[in-house]
Amino acid sequence: MREVDAxxxxxxxxxxxxxxxxxxxNRSKGLAVQGPRVQADRQRYRASIQRQLRHLSxxxxxxxxxxxxxxxxxxxxxxxxSDGAHFAARAxxxxxxxxxxxxxxxxxxxEAGGRVGERPAALLAEQLRALxxxxxxxxxxxxxxxxxxxxxxxxxxxxxxxxxxxxxxxxASGPRLPQLACAITRTNTRTHEIISAHLxxxxxxxxxxxxxxxxxxxxxxxKVHRFADRDGHQIFLEPEGLDDHVVYPNGISTSLxxxxxxxxxxxxxxxxxxxxxxxxxxxxxxxxxxxSLDHRLALRAxxxxxxxxxxxxxxxxxxxxxxxVIAGLNAAAHALDTAAAxxxxxxxxxGVMIDDLVLQGVSEPYRMLTARAEYRLALRADNAEARLxxxxxxxxxxxxxxxxxxxxxMAQRASLRVAPDPATVDADPDLIREVEEDRRYAPYLERxxxxxxxxxxxxxxxxxxxxxALAAIPGLSTEMIERLGQSRPGxxxxxxxxxxxxxxALAAxxxxxxxxx
Amino acid sequence: MTDTIxxxxxxxxxxxxxxxxxxxxxxxxxxxxxxxxxxxxxYASLRRLRDAAGATLDQALVxxxxxxxxxxxxxxxxxxxxxxxxxxxxxxxxxxTLPGLVAAEPGAFTRRALRNGRLDLAxxxxxxxxxxxxxxxxxxxxxxxxxxxxxxxxxxWMDRISLIAARVEAEIDYADEGDVAAATPMSLEPVSxxxxxxxxxxxxxxxxxxxxxxxxxxxxxxxxxxxxLFNALxxxxxxIVTPIAGTTRDVLEASVVREGLPYRLVDTxxxxxxTDDPIEAIGxxxxxxxxxxxxxxxxxxxxxxxxxxxxxxxxxxxxxxxxDVGQFDATTSVFDATTIDALWAILSDRSRQLLGxxxxxxxxRGQRLLIERALGELREIEGLDLLLDAERLxxxxxxxxxIVGRDATEAMLDALFRRFCLGK
Numbered sequence: 026m027r028e029v030d031a032x033x034x035x036x037x038x039x040x041x042x043x044x045x046x047x048x049x050x051n052r053s054k055g056l057a058v059q060g061p062r063v064q065a066d067r068q069r070y071r072a073s074i075q076r077q078l079r080h081l082s083x084x085x086x087x088x089x090x091x092x093x094x095x096x097x098x099x100x101x102x103x104x105x106x107s108d109g110a111h112f113a114a115r116a117x118x119x120x121x122x123x124x125x126x127x128x129x130x131x132x133x134x135x136e137a138g139g140r141v142g143e144r145p146a147a148l149l150a151e152q153l154r155a156l157x158x159x160x161x162x163x164x165x166x167x168x169x170x171x172x173x174x175x176x177x178x179x180x181x182x183x184x185x186x187x188x189x190x191x192x193x194x195x196x197a198s199g200p201r202l203p204q205l206a207c208a209i210t211r212t213n214t215r216t217h218e219i220i221s222a223h224l225x226x227x228x229x230x231x232x233x234x235x236x237x238x239x240x241x242x243x244x245x246x247x248k249v250h251r252f253a254d255r256d257g258h259q260i261f262l263e264p265e266g267l268d269d270h271v272v273y274p275n276g277i278s279t280s281l282x283x284x285x286x287x288x289x290x291x292x293x294x295x296x297x298x299x300x301x302x303x304x305x306x307x308x309x310x311x312x313x314x315x316x317s318l319d320h321r322l323a324l325r326a327x328x329x330x331x332x333x334x335x336x337x338x339x340x341x342x343x344x345x346x347x348x349x350v351i352a353g354l355n356a357a358a359h360a361l362d363t364a365a366a367x368x369x370x371x372x373x374x375x376g377v378m379i380d381d382l383v384l385q386g387v388s389e390p391y392r393m394l395t396a397r398a399e400y401r402l403a404l405r406a407d408n409a410e411a412r413l414x415x416x417x418x419x420x421x422x423x424x425x426x427x428x429x430x431x432x433x434x435m436a437q438r439a440s441l442r443v444a445p446d447p448a449t450v451d452a453d454p455d456l457i458r459e460v461e462e463d464r465r466y467a468p469y470l471e472r473x474x475x476x477x478x479x480x481x482x483x484x485x486x487x488x489x490x491x492x493x494a495l496a497a498i499p500g501l502s503t504e505m506i507e508r509l510g511q512s513r514p515g516x517x518x519x520x521x522x523x524x525x526x527x528x529x530a531l532a533a534x535x536x537x538x539x540x541x542x
Numbered sequence: 543m544t545d546t547i548x549x550x551x552x553x554x555x556x557x558x559x560x561x562x563x564x565x566x567x568x569x570x571x572x573x574x575x576x577x578x579x580x581x582x583x584x585y586a587s588l589r590r591l592r593d594a595a596g597a598t599l600d601q602a603l604v605x606x607x608x609x610x611x612x613x614x615x616x617x618x619x620x621x622x623x624x625x626x627x628x629x630x631x632x633x634x635x636x637x638x639t640l641p642g643l644v645a646a647e648p649g650a651f652t653r654r655a656l657r658n659g660r661l662d663l664a665x666x667x668x669x670x671x672x673x674x675x676x677x678x679x680x681x682x683x684x685x686x687x688x689x690x691x692x693x694x695x696x697x698x699w700m701d702r703i704s705l706i707a708a709r710v711e712a713e714i715d716y717a718d719e720g721d722v723a724a725a726t727p728m729s730l731e732p733v734s735x736x737x738x739x740x741x742x743x744x745x746x747x748x749x750x751x752x753x754x755x756x757x758x759x760x761x762x763x764x765x766x767x768x769x770x771l772f773n774a775l776x777x778x779x780x781x782i783v784t785p786i787a788g789t790t791r792d793v794l795e796a797s798v799v800r801e802g803l804p805y806r807l808v809d810t811x812x813x814x815x816x817t818d819d820p821i822e823a824i825g826x827x828x829x830x831x832x833x834x835x836x837x838x839x840x841x842x843x844x845x846x847x848x849x850x851x852x853x854x855x856x857x858x859x860x861x862x863x864x865x866d867v868g869q870f871d872a873t874t875s876v877f878d879a880t881t882i883d884a885l886w887a888i889l890s891d892r893s894r895q896l897l898g899x900x901x902x903x904x905x906x907r908g909q910r911l912l913i914e915r916a917l918g919e920l921r922e923i924e925g926l927d928l929l930l931d932a933e934r935l936x937x938x939x940x941x942x943x944x945i946v947g948r949d950a951t952e953a954m955l956d957a958l959f960r961r962f963c964l965g966k
Contacts, residue, residue: 058929
């Protein structure tokens with residue numbers, strides 16, 4: 026989120042405009058492991074995004090269902106709405122969320138849909154499959170929503186918003202909204218018995234859903250099944266809005282039948298009399314194997330088409346937003362014939378995520394975890410601005426207000442870095458902390474910098490991974506040719522990150538590349 | 543087009559048998575030409591080998607291993623010849639005339655096995671040792687590595703590091719969640735266990751000592767009898783493997799195997815401090831260095847001058863019957879074989895201690911450095927700063943990964959450069 030903000034994305038500002046609850050994870054631990062988390066008022070978040078979009082003078086918003094990509098002799102010409110309207114475009118970004126051939130599952134009920142009550146994008150899904158693109162299915166889920174007025178808050182452990190005010194974005198300007206507390210409750214053995222008794226109604230366990238679900242935030246029936254030794258799982262009760270009574274019980278996404286959901290909720294402390302305002306469900310949707318994309322998030326098979334978000338096999342708001350920024354920047358670069366905008370693994374989590382996606386593909390919805398980054402000491406939430414501002418400025422994605430902000434901060438940062446004691450310098454407090462943190466990790470950062478340098482030097486050897494070129498390399502097995510052909514790494518270093526590629530295959534690539542030169 | 547390579551793959555002739563291996567796309571054609579046919583795969587067949595004119599070169603056992611399921615991953619032919627120098631030379635000459643065949647450079651067979659995915663890096667190093675093994679002890683140690691013993695060990699360590707890292711990562715990314723928060727604080731015990739195991743392996747005798755032999759230096763002042771003793775030691779049931787020519791002013795070295803133990807015997811020039819002769823000065827300098835590196839020093843000078851740990855030898859006992867025997871670990875006379883045998887017995891005892899148990903895994907210098915790096919990182923883990931601990935675990939895991947070549951860019955390139963001569 027901080028990286029999206031450093032690229033002048035709108036998300037963090039909207040989050041601050043709509044924040045009901047701030048929570049800094051690992052507050053008591055070092056700055057580098059702190060994780061800023063915000064809960065936003067749904068309606069206000071939407072309103073903030075709409076307001077910010079209206080202020081973009083060169084943006085025209087046209088609403089409608091894209092039925093298909095407009096192809097002229099197999100080349101992209103634009104998009105065609107399902108009502109037949111044609112829109113010419115040199116570049117198109119597909120961000121289909123969970124809507125592409127979306128199918129909702131709850132108990133034995135099935136319906137077509139991308140979200141509850143919303144139609145799926147069926148036509149576009151048909152077209153993409155017809156184009157013989159490597160499409161697959163993934164699933165995600167959502168919990169039943171509760172009416173906050175029917176929850177017995179008094180018996181639950183409250184979790185207040187952070188006292189100390191902090192912001193997602195330094196550009197946030199409005200006042201802080203009144204803050205709401207969350208509360209924590211737990212499932213219990215009774216809940217688990219109910220779930221186990223109804224497992225046969227779960228489409229996840231009956232085999233109805235073919236798409237792979239995530240390991241890290243599985244449905245409650247998955248948790249109960251896989252961690253049979255646990256006698257309870259935590260649930261965060263999160264209010265969805267200031268003017269709204271809906272509460273999101275985080276931790277119990279489920280696709281069990283309505284009866285099972287009702288019984289399950291009633292078995293949980295504080296929720297005995299809770300009214301359910303909307304049932305939980307699982308949604309299965311089409312995604313495109315991200316190995317068919319390059320580092321610009323451009324579809325190799327169809328120049329001009331860029332993909333972002335769940336379509337690429339990821340999950341999560343931040344993941345989607347980050348890809349949106351990169352796909353959008355590169356779509357613009359494509360339309361304007363300017364240079365590609367790529368962030369590498371050493372510069373940002375965004376770079377790590379995209380590199381992972383396009384080289385390794387996904388076997389479950391991809392979530393950005395800090396552990397995925399090799400250079401985490403350098404990639405901290407608190408220094409996103411320092412890492413990315415120059416790059417963002419170069420590719421031209423900063424607005425005037427942000428630019429002025431960045432320039433002021435860069436000057437402060439420069440004087441802080443040379444100061445014997447940063448604490449005595451007149452500068453933004455967060456910058457002082459950032460520089461102090463840099464100093465604390467300096468020896469390690471130095472070592473990582475050398476590692477990064479080595480990686481860029483040794484790994485920069487260019488390889489041609491077009492299938493015909495691979496086939497001509499002696500010593501590459503058919504399997505390796507297939508794996509490399511899917512991901513199309515451009516350098517030896519990238520090839521080394523392709524899933525399942527053996528050292529022997531790398532040696533063969535390397536020897537071959539040397540022979541050529 | 544890949545060359546077909548051939549080389550003498552057994553020990554230096556003369557020997558009872560010499561094995562020549564031919565690997566590559568032309569291996570079958572070469573076999574056809576030389577032996578008049580290609581035997582059934584993986585069956586030994588007695589054939590008469592002929593030169594281009596049809597004259598018999600030798601009668602040999604011929605084996606054919608079709609690729610990709612051969613040691614190199616290519617078609618592979620083995621010729622088991624009578625191990626005479628002339629026989630080997632004649633067959634090699636014949637092979638050199640065949641189209642597409644070139645003499646293999648050192649390491650070329652292994653390199654092909656690596657390239658064709660038949661071996662990982664650790665196995666490659668083990669195999670190289672196995673090929674070079676001169677003694678049973680070397681063979682057993684190398685086999686442990688070549689069969690993947692080290693790879694398995696390293697991978698199991700990496701798995702365990704992953705588990706510890708997962709715990710640290712959970713605390714970083716999911717500190718809020720019930721499962722993580724409820725768990726007891728991270729225990730450092732698994733880290734200590736790993737540290738102990740890595741340290742044990744690092745403490746083992748290095749593979750080089752086993753491969754090259756225990757370095758035994760004969761040292762002492764000029765005319766102390768070093769050269770005579772050197773010859774006497776070689777003369778008694780010791781097979782000279784590679785005598786290195788030199789003058790008495792230089793260092794004389796010989797590799798010998800005795801009772802299954804490998805030795806490098808070095809006769810150093812007299813350790814005289816002052817010399818006007820530049821050649822002798824160089825020899826003296828080398829001698830000093832070798833004596834410093836030696837695993838065992840046989841000291842032939844005055845017992846009180848002996849370097850620490852040296853075996854004090856009272857040489858020329860026959861010429862010096864008044865020697866105070868009690869001051870020496872051994873007294874020798876080149877005319878009395880039993881005294882030489884007694885000295886060998888002392889050397890054997892010491893060497894066995896130095897070489898350790900043969901079946902154990904051993905490390906190359908490069909492997910040792912990587913494990914030491916991992917060890918250093920693991921020892922730093924203190925359970926205070928999660929991010930630093932995660933970083934230490936990452937570096938430790940990466941270092942171990944380099945041993946088996948799991949990490950590509952660095953380990954693989956380094957290993958290739960280190961092990962093979964490339965980039966002409």
